[in-house]
Amino acid sequence: MGVSEHERDRELLTRARGGDAEAFGVFYRQRRGAVLALLRPRVGTADVAADLMCETFVRALVAVHDRERELPAVPLAWLLTIARNELIDSLRRGRVADETRRRLAMQPLGLTDRDLQAVESASADQQALAELAAVLPADQLEALLARVIDERSYGEIAADLKCSESVVRKRVSRAVARLRSARLEAT
Numbered sequence: 001m002g003v004s005e006h007e008r009d010r011e012l013l014t015r016a017r018g019g020d021a022e023a024f025g026v027f028y029r030q031r032r033g034a035v036l037a038l039l040r041p042r043v044g045t046a047d048v049a050a051d052l053m054c055e056t057f058v059r060a061l062v063a064v065h066d067r068e069r070e071l072p073a074v075p076l077a078w079l080l081t082i083a084r085n086e087l088i089d090s091l092r093r094g095r096v097a098d099e100t101r102r103r104l105a106m107q108p109l110g111l112t113d114r115d116l117q118a119v120e121s122a123s124a125d126q127q128a129l130a131e132l133a134a135v136l137p138a139d140q141l142e143a144l145l146a147r148v149i150d151e152r153s154y155g156e157i158a159a160d161l162k163c164s165e166s167v168v169r170k171r172v173s174r175a176v177a178r179l180r181s182a183r184l185e186a187t
Helices: 005-017 021-042 046-064 075-093 099-103 113-135 138-149 154-161 165-186
Strands: none
Touching: 005 021, 005 046, 005 075, 021 046, 021 075, 046 075, 138 154, 138 165, 154 165
């Protein structure tokens, strides 16, 4: 039986709480795109989105090390809630907060043009995913992304989805057929 994304994220946060800094780094690398996808369309520039993303992860890191708090059951939802709150607070104040970063004596993030392009790219990737979601049923989208983007085996996907490999193969096949059909209709 496969391990869900929530379980993998919880394991990373548990390891981070235990002192494994690389585990939080992995969590950051895996989830920064989702945070940017939430923030970038709602702010004026890529650098503001990046600043908000950084503050989001700093606040998440502080929360992970607060042993009085329970680790979240669904880490991605928790992280996106932190990002949303950071966004709302920054809109209210008219600037991105940096109190948590300062309290931890962390240096501000210096962004290059390449970094800003990466923010835009992550946001564009999420836009492409949103367009796929508009065309495909959820079960087909999930199977297609797991197979094509995550490059997972049909067996792994089937274990995660609690179905047979043939069902996963059929979902991927239908998704590809539907996307081809949608592309032909668009031309």
